[in-house]
Amino acid sequence: MTSNKSQQALSDALWDQVLHAVNDHAWSEAEGLLWRILQLVPQASCTIWDTLGYTLLMQGDYKTCEQVLRPWSEAPERTFWLNHKLADALRGQSQYEEAAKFYQISLLEGSTSSLTYRNLLQVLYELNHDTATEQLNHWANTVGSNQTAWQGASEAAVLVPGLGLAHWPWEQSHDDGE
Secondary structure, three states, rough: OHHHHHHHHHHHHHHHHHHHHHHOOOOOHHHHHHHHHHHHHHOHHHHHHHHHHHHHHHHHHOHHHHHHHHOOOOOOOHHHHHHHHHHHHHHHHHHHHHHHHHHHHHHOOOOOOOOHHHHHHHHHHHHHHHHHHHHHHHHHHHOOOOHHHHHHHHHHHHHHHOOOHHHHHHHHHHHOOO
Protein backbone atom coordinates (compact mmCIF):
# COMPACT_ATOMS: atom_id res chain seq x y z
CA MET A 1 0.00 0.00 0.00
CA THR A 2 2.78 2.44 0.78
CA SER A 3 4.13 1.89 -2.72
CA ASN A 4 0.79 2.91 -4.29
CA LYS A 5 0.60 6.02 -2.12
CA SER A 6 4.15 7.03 -2.95
CA GLN A 7 3.52 6.40 -6.67
CA GLN A 8 0.40 8.58 -6.50
CA ALA A 9 2.31 11.34 -4.67
CA LEU A 10 5.05 11.19 -7.31
CA SER A 11 2.44 11.23 -10.07
CA ASP A 12 0.76 14.30 -8.51
CA ALA A 13 4.13 16.07 -8.22
CA LEU A 14 4.92 15.24 -11.85
CA TRP A 15 1.49 16.55 -12.91
CA ASP A 16 2.27 19.88 -11.23
CA GLN A 17 5.51 20.00 -13.21
CA VAL A 18 3.61 19.16 -16.41
CA LEU A 19 1.28 22.09 -15.86
CA HIS A 20 4.24 24.44 -15.38
CA ALA A 21 5.99 23.08 -18.48
CA VAL A 22 2.84 23.48 -20.60
CA ASN A 23 2.38 26.99 -19.26
CA ASP A 24 5.98 27.75 -20.28
CA HIS A 25 5.47 26.09 -23.70
CA ALA A 26 8.20 23.59 -22.82
CA TRP A 27 6.51 20.90 -24.89
CA SER A 28 9.31 18.34 -24.88
CA GLU A 29 9.72 18.59 -21.12
CA ALA A 30 5.97 18.23 -20.56
CA GLU A 31 5.87 15.24 -22.90
CA GLY A 32 8.65 13.47 -20.99
CA LEU A 33 6.92 14.09 -17.68
CA LEU A 34 3.64 12.75 -19.06
CA TRP A 35 5.28 9.56 -20.32
CA ARG A 36 6.74 9.13 -16.82
CA ILE A 37 3.30 9.55 -15.26
CA LEU A 38 1.98 6.87 -17.64
CA GLN A 39 4.75 4.53 -16.52
CA LEU A 40 3.67 5.04 -12.93
CA VAL A 41 -0.08 4.99 -13.58
CA PRO A 42 -0.79 2.97 -16.73
CA GLN A 43 -4.55 3.46 -16.24
CA ALA A 44 -4.21 7.25 -16.16
CA SER A 45 -7.17 9.51 -16.79
CA CYS A 46 -8.26 10.91 -20.13
CA THR A 47 -6.85 14.28 -19.02
CA ILE A 48 -3.31 12.86 -18.93
CA TRP A 49 -3.65 11.36 -22.41
CA ASP A 50 -5.32 14.50 -23.75
CA THR A 51 -2.48 16.66 -22.41
CA LEU A 52 0.09 14.27 -23.88
CA GLY A 53 -1.67 14.57 -27.24
CA TYR A 54 -1.49 18.36 -26.94
CA THR A 55 2.26 18.33 -26.25
CA LEU A 56 2.83 16.05 -29.23
CA LEU A 57 0.65 18.25 -31.45
CA MET A 58 2.57 21.35 -30.42
CA GLN A 59 5.81 19.59 -31.43
CA GLY A 60 4.41 18.58 -34.83
CA ASP A 61 4.39 14.86 -34.00
CA TYR A 62 1.01 14.35 -35.65
CA LYS A 63 1.17 10.57 -36.03
CA THR A 64 1.95 9.90 -32.37
CA CYS A 65 -0.63 12.50 -31.35
CA GLU A 66 -3.23 10.63 -33.37
CA GLN A 67 -2.20 7.31 -31.80
CA VAL A 68 -2.46 8.78 -28.30
CA LEU A 69 -5.82 10.54 -28.77
CA ARG A 70 -7.77 8.18 -31.04
CA PRO A 71 -8.52 5.60 -28.28
CA TRP A 72 -10.02 8.41 -26.18
CA SER A 73 -12.14 10.02 -28.93
CA GLU A 74 -15.34 8.53 -27.49
CA ALA A 75 -14.42 8.52 -23.79
CA PRO A 76 -17.30 9.94 -21.75
CA GLU A 77 -14.97 12.18 -19.72
CA ARG A 78 -13.40 13.91 -22.74
CA THR A 79 -13.97 17.54 -23.62
CA PHE A 80 -14.60 18.82 -27.14
CA TRP A 81 -10.91 19.76 -27.28
CA LEU A 82 -9.78 16.14 -27.51
CA ASN A 83 -11.51 15.56 -30.85
CA HIS A 84 -10.44 19.02 -32.02
CA LYS A 85 -6.80 18.08 -31.33
CA LEU A 86 -7.29 14.69 -32.99
CA ALA A 87 -8.61 16.54 -36.05
CA ASP A 88 -5.56 18.84 -35.94
CA ALA A 89 -3.28 15.78 -35.91
CA LEU A 90 -5.11 14.28 -38.89
CA ARG A 91 -4.97 17.60 -40.70
CA GLY A 92 -1.23 17.71 -40.08
CA GLN A 93 -1.03 14.38 -41.92
CA SER A 94 -3.17 15.71 -44.81
CA GLN A 95 -6.04 13.39 -43.88
CA TYR A 96 -8.60 16.12 -44.54
CA GLU A 97 -11.78 14.04 -44.76
CA GLU A 98 -11.19 12.39 -41.42
CA ALA A 99 -10.03 15.70 -39.90
CA ALA A 100 -13.31 17.31 -41.03
CA LYS A 101 -15.24 14.48 -39.36
CA PHE A 102 -13.52 15.06 -36.01
CA TYR A 103 -13.89 18.87 -36.18
CA GLN A 104 -17.61 18.28 -36.78
CA ILE A 105 -17.72 15.93 -33.78
CA SER A 106 -16.02 18.60 -31.71
CA LEU A 107 -18.70 21.10 -32.76
CA LEU A 108 -21.45 18.60 -31.91
CA GLU A 109 -19.82 18.12 -28.51
CA GLY A 110 -20.21 21.83 -27.83
CA SER A 111 -17.02 23.48 -29.04
CA THR A 112 -16.98 27.10 -27.98
CA SER A 113 -13.86 27.90 -29.99
CA SER A 114 -13.73 29.80 -33.26
CA LEU A 115 -10.66 27.66 -34.03
CA THR A 116 -12.88 24.62 -34.52
CA TYR A 117 -15.05 26.46 -37.06
CA ARG A 118 -11.99 27.97 -38.76
CA ASN A 119 -10.09 24.69 -39.01
CA LEU A 120 -13.14 22.82 -40.28
CA LEU A 121 -13.61 25.34 -43.07
CA GLN A 122 -9.93 25.15 -43.95
CA VAL A 123 -9.94 21.36 -44.33
CA LEU A 124 -13.23 21.45 -46.23
CA TYR A 125 -11.71 24.06 -48.54
CA GLU A 126 -8.71 21.74 -49.09
CA LEU A 127 -11.11 18.96 -50.07
CA ASN A 128 -13.39 21.05 -52.27
CA HIS A 129 -14.00 24.79 -52.31
CA ASP A 130 -17.72 24.24 -52.85
CA THR A 131 -17.95 22.02 -49.77
CA ALA A 132 -16.65 24.87 -47.61
CA THR A 133 -19.24 27.21 -49.11
CA GLU A 134 -21.96 24.59 -48.53
CA GLN A 135 -20.87 24.43 -44.88
CA LEU A 136 -21.20 28.22 -44.60
CA ASN A 137 -24.69 28.01 -46.14
CA HIS A 138 -25.61 25.29 -43.64
CA TRP A 139 -24.38 27.44 -40.73
CA ALA A 140 -26.30 30.42 -42.06
CA ASN A 141 -29.47 28.31 -41.79
CA THR A 142 -28.70 26.61 -38.48
CA VAL A 143 -26.38 28.61 -36.22
CA GLY A 144 -27.93 32.01 -36.88
CA SER A 145 -26.04 34.74 -35.13
CA ASN A 146 -23.44 32.48 -33.50
CA GLN A 147 -20.56 34.94 -33.30
CA THR A 148 -18.04 32.16 -32.66
CA ALA A 149 -18.97 30.46 -35.94
CA TRP A 150 -18.75 33.68 -37.90
CA GLN A 151 -15.45 34.66 -36.27
CA GLY A 152 -14.04 31.26 -37.31
CA ALA A 153 -15.43 31.74 -40.83
CA SER A 154 -13.79 35.18 -41.06
CA GLU A 155 -10.46 33.76 -39.89
CA ALA A 156 -10.68 30.92 -42.43
CA ALA A 157 -11.50 33.37 -45.25
CA VAL A 158 -8.22 35.18 -44.57
CA LEU A 159 -6.17 31.97 -44.39
CA VAL A 160 -7.34 29.99 -47.43
CA PRO A 161 -6.07 30.84 -50.90
CA GLY A 162 -8.46 32.62 -53.23
CA LEU A 163 -11.47 34.73 -52.50
CA GLY A 164 -14.22 32.10 -52.36
CA LEU A 165 -14.81 32.24 -48.62
CA ALA A 166 -14.16 35.96 -48.45
CA HIS A 167 -16.84 36.63 -51.07
CA TRP A 168 -19.45 34.46 -49.35
CA PRO A 169 -20.78 37.14 -46.92
CA TRP A 170 -20.92 39.69 -49.73
CA GLU A 171 -22.82 37.26 -51.95
CA GLN A 172 -25.31 36.61 -49.15
CA SER A 173 -26.04 40.30 -48.72
CA HIS A 174 -26.50 40.67 -52.51
CA ASP A 175 -28.54 37.52 -53.08
CA ASP A 176 -31.78 39.42 -53.58
CA GLY A 177 -31.77 39.23 -57.37
CA GLU A 178 -30.16 42.61 -57.97
